[in-house]
Amino acid sequence: MSSQIGFGLVAAIILVSALFVVRSKNLIHAVLWLAVTLIGTAALYAQLNAPFLAGVQVLTYVGGVVTLMVFGVMVTRRHGGAEAPAESDSDEKGFIFATALFVVLALAIWKSPVPLPVQAPIATTNQLAHALLDDYLIAFEALSLLLLAAIVGAVVLARRRDPDPVSGEEAGAAAPTRSTTEVVP
Amino acid sequence: MTPVTLALVATFAPAVAALLLLIVFPLRHKGAPAAWICLLGSVVSLGAALKLLVDRLGGAGDTRVTAPWIMENGRAMAEMGVLIDGVSLPMLVIVGVVALCVQLFSVAYMHDEAPRAFGRYFTLHALFLFSMNVVVISPNLLQLFAGWELVGLTSYLLIGFYFAKPSAAKAAVKAFWMTKLADMGFLFGLLVLYVFTGGFEWTSQPTTLVATWVTALLFVAVIGKSAQFPLHIWLPDAMEGPTPVSALLHAATMVAAGVFLVVRADPLFALAPGTREVMLWIGSVTALFAACLALVQSDIKKVLAYSTASQLGYMVAALGAGNAFAGFFHLGTHAFFKALLFLAAGSVIHAVHSNSLEDMGGLRKKLPLTTVAFGIGALSLAGFPGFAGFFSKDLVLTSLEGKGNWIPWTMLMGSAFLTAFYMGRVLIKAFGGELSEKSAHAHEGGPAMTGPLVILAIPALASGFLGGWIGTQMHHAHELHFLALTPVVASSMSLIGLTAAWFVFRNGGKAPFAGTLERLDAFSLVDKTWAAGYQVGLLGISGIAGWIDRYLVDGLMNFGAWSTLEGGESARRLQTGRVRDYALMVVAGVVVLALIGVLR
Amino acid sequence: MNHLLSITIAAPAIAAAVLIFVPNSNRVAVRMISVVGAAISLVTSIWVAFLYDRALGGFQLLETFPLVPSMGIHLKFAVDGWGVPLLLLTGVILFTGVITSWTLAKRDKEFFMLTLLLVAGVFGVFVSQDLFVFFLFYEIAVLPMYLLIGIWGSSHKVEPSGPFKFVWKRFEVGSREYAAMKLTLMLLVGSAAIMVAMFLLWVNSGAKTFDLQVLEATRFPISVQHVIFPLVWLGFGTLAGVFPFHTWSPDGHASAPTAVSMIHAGVLMKLGAFGVLRVGMVLVPDAAAIWAPLVGAVAVVNILYGALCAASQKDLKYIIAYSSVSHMGVVMLGIATMNAAGWNGAVYQMVAHGIMTGLFFALVGLVYERAHTRTIAKMGGFAHVMPVVAGFFTLACLSSLGLPGTAGFVAEFMVFAGAAKGVNWWWAIPGVLGAFVTAVYVLRAVKTIFWGPKPEGEYAHLTDARSTEWAAPLVLGSLLVIFGFYPRVLLDFIDVASQTNLKRLPAAVTAQVTPPAGEKVVAR
């Protein structure tokens, strides 16, 4: 019973904060609400007997991604970071479609037969490590390559000078010289 | 050698010569060797034909051998082969003799040509002889058609021999178009025959209706090829070709192929009295009409050309009267004397360097041999008693007795008079009187030129006496009663015509009605009608078709492309280019798909 | 030697692949490799003709390689009596076409590569016994044309006029890009129709197979046949130039470079007719019998209308292109007759027209290269300076107008005989008339271009055919005459296949084609 209450509480936190993420006018606030959602998710992981995941979630997401996002917002901020209100028609359409999708999904979930829970032993970090580095070693290595590629790509993209800026002053201000058009490895 | 081998040799010897000249082009380009090769081919061909003739005289019978040519459903739809009988054998010999004489004559006549043109000329001659022999030995109508078209081709190329001259080019194309137009009749006739009998044999026995259709369609081709009214207009123009060509193709052999066709297909024509009726009238009209026009021509070759059309009219009329033998006999004698006339005319033209009768005169003093030859030919053509033309023409006229209320008979009698009259005119104008300016330096050509004249003069004189033999070969009782009505009237027509010519033209006078006829000739209504048909009918319709295709049919296709582009422009507005809208659409799609999955 | 057919297909394709590794600058190597590729195909296709047993008939030299077995797709090659002459034709046209392009200067390597690839596709179509692979090769054959015309083609101007004048604003009508795009788009629309038909056949075959021989053994329900036949007819018919979907042909052929015109008009258009015959008539014969009157009527329009359009053209290449439309009408007419004479004639006409039009385009290219004009009114007296070209051009014209002694006569005569024998006997009339109109316009062209006084000025020093330029006229010209005098070289092959396939026709149709009683059957 206590787990029910705990789950309900965590779910409520996740959903409410998620709603704030998508509704906040201020981007910084949205990012911070995202942090709350992610922490809530970490709590959910803990409840689901996945403490290692919870730890990783807090460390990489809340620690890394959210920080990155904050930087992203700060770097691209303009005129105080206030956002123009979304167009109302798109707003309504989005609401209708999102709700409709949820209804359909909920229908599907409730109509489907739920598989009986298997009382599985809790996966320890040790087992996880073995799975990660034995069974899925190739995927793991491929992932490391992907990350490398992403880093290189991000650096390249971020350093790139666009040859035809719409508003030349900002572009000029953002880049030190005009001669670095070519990609720096 | 078997008769088949001999016939094949007769046919293919010139083909080998032509092929050799076509492929080994240095021979052709050098000129003289081409003439020798061509002559060799003709000699071999004629030799084989004469051997066949000798065998025939020794009692050999008919030979017919065929091989499948076009296959259809495992059987032969069409065959090619050889048929040697009483019709093809005399024709083979006639063609061989005339061709050889003409080629020999050409060696002298054409020797001023550039070597390449000289070589081309003889190559075409070899090709012609081959094609003509294909016609002659054909055992069925399809092969006859094949050869028929091939002689048309060589005729086209030889008329256009002086292709640098626009008039020659025009005449060549005109000849080909006119005959090709008529040949559609041949093709349709073949198709009808094929549909109803499953083959192309003239011995097949279709119903009268079918036979009438077939023969009528075949006769259309005859009108074109044998220059009958109203498709005769190409023949005078065809005189643009070298004179020996006119002698061989457009007088003696090729134009006679039409008559030959009817003689061959006589069993079919016998089943179609309606067609014969038409032939009778068209032949008579052509004979008279062309004879009138021959009266006022100033070009010696055109006189002969119109006289050819007129004589072909005689043959067609005889065939229309149902006497294939008379037509064929006249074909044979005409081949000799008309070739002789043309070669003699060529000799004159060679000496005078002009075609015009006005430039000639008194040539008997300078060209005695030519004068004699021309005289023999002219008298033969005029049907002077004893000459070859007399026998065959009388036979034609006899066969017309009583047909069509005697009207065709009368018309042909009139033509006989006119023939004698205009030939007398030519004789007097060219050879009689005082020497003209251009004739003053004329002289006879070498033996290559005079030789053929001598050779051809013999049959032009005497071939009339061969009628009996040909008649037996064609299973036709040939009896000519010289004291019957027709021979007497015909010979008097000939004599009156010649005498009248003497009195009228002796002092440079003009023929009665010459003015009217000249205006008729100059106005050339038939010619103009055809020209209008070509300009307005064919070119007009084709212009319209071309416009429709470019601007309507293709326009419609372009309109399709245009609408696609325009439609794309309109549909483009659906694409906002905003990521959010695309995402929305993705979600909408997912919702719909999921809904389908859930509700199923 | 059981892989003869795959070698025939592979030789040009491999030559094209090898060309990738040859430097562009090595012009001799580029040409030698292309010629070798083409020559191997030519030799093997002749070899195929020798190996094919006419007494046995049917499909021979079978080769099978699985491709997508789960969908019943196999690379299955075999050749029948119809395929043999068409293989020969393709080999000859490819070989002469490559040699004709010897002097090409612009991007020659790519040109040869694309040409070889295209012809590999053509070979593939003629021998494929699997509908899917058939279609695959068909597309391989069609698509390179876009580049070949778009890059190496030539342009001219068409004045805007008519009710659709406004579309001129959007297209450069007459330019080579326009011609290439139009050709490709129209043919692709046709391909789409073919694909639908193909899948309909697959779905309804029951066996879920593309194997043509299995499909042939299946009698499809008449309702399905009624959908398939028009799709096949118009789909393949677009490539065969069926009215009114022929309009890509004049622009395309006029803009294309010489060798491409040769191959396109000479071989590619035959793919369309072959498709109608092979897929339309043989696979869905019941519907074909019902649709045949329409097919024949449209073919008759093609013949006469194409000839009339050709007579009105002033551009030499357009004349030849429209004559192709007219002659392909003869092929379609032969197909529509649904009897042995007509089908034999149709296939024979494919070969005859292929050779003839190849010869035409080779000569036109030669003239154009020297005179730099295609307007016939500007030419005249060329026979004085280029007698060989004049001679061969005349020969091509004669075959075009169906003169006996040339291949064109045999083909046209058989088609007209087949048409006259059928229910719609009147088809033969416009057909023969079309042949007459052909005589008018080709001989007028000969007269204007080659006859007349010796040319002066810029045309006085034109030269006759030289070295490699001799190849195409000599080979194609002599073939025209040989096939004209001795048609059984090819007809014996064609007739075997026609006999086999005629048995598939519904009884009501075959009743008309039995030979009249008393005809002798000739032993082969």
Next chain:
Amino acid sequence: MTLTGCITLAAALLCIGIYGLVTRKQAVAMLLSVELMANSANILFAAFAHFRGGASAQVFVLFALAITVAEVAVGLALVMLIYRRHGDTTLDLASEAKQ
């Protein structure tokens, strides 16, 4: 705490993410929404790992996390590029795809 509840939670989170993706104009905000959606997928993995057993599902969460990080890095780089180009991060401006 049931499997159904977890799945419903994940579905709800996904829909909120989609709502955000569709309605927000700012590129960063759209990235945040994508993060929410990725998170919902991770919740599903974890839930199935818990109720159906096995370490593999958790490994996939780890992989997904890593991929998300990579995505965020590249995404932010793109946002900066767009910002430089248009002086704004409103994605509506970046509609070159239309041309």
